[in-house]
Amino acid sequence: DLEPGVRRAIARLLEPEGLEVTQAGGAAEARAAWTAAEFDLLVTDLNMGGGADGLTLLAEFLRLRPAAAAILVSGSADPGEVQRGRALGASFLEKPFEADSLRAAVRAALARRPAG
Numbered sequence: 001d002l003e004p005g006v007r008r009a010i011a012r013l014l015e016p017e018g019l020e021v022t023q024a025g026g027a028a029e030a031r032a033a034w035t036a037a038e039f040d041l042l043v044t045d046l047n048m049g050g051g052a053d054g055l056t057l058l059a060e061f062l063r064l065r066p067a068a069a070a071i072l073v074s075g076s077a078d079p080g081e082v083q084r085g086r087a088l089g090a091s092f093l094e095k096p097f098e099a100d101s102l103r104a105a106v107r108a109a110l111a112r113r114p115a116g
Contacts, residue, residue, distance in 0.1 A: 002045050013099050027052035046074035069109035
């Protein structure tokens with residue numbers, strides 16, 4: 001659950017890269033979005049608030065979309081949580097991050113997806 005301003009900034013950075021960005025204000029919105037449409041990538045905060053957590057959301061997303069890529073972001077991540085996210089197949093990006101770091105992480109995550 002990235003803050004609205006952060007979500008908008010991410011969209012502004014990635015849309016010029018030719019990516020279609022869907023923003024979700026929480027776990028329920030994210031689930032509704034990925035249930036209704038195909039997604040190649042999930043970018044989620046590890047610490048979502050509101051009773052949700054990014055690891056659970058990540059696991060649900062990858063169970064439904066196993067060929068998709070994922071990036072966890074956090075400014076205060078426990079190393080064990082980061083390792084669990086990586087074990088699920090996600091990349092990790094520490095907040096605050098630079099625009100170029102986000103773009104590079106997205107390109108790398110998408111490049112690791114299985115061909116097909």
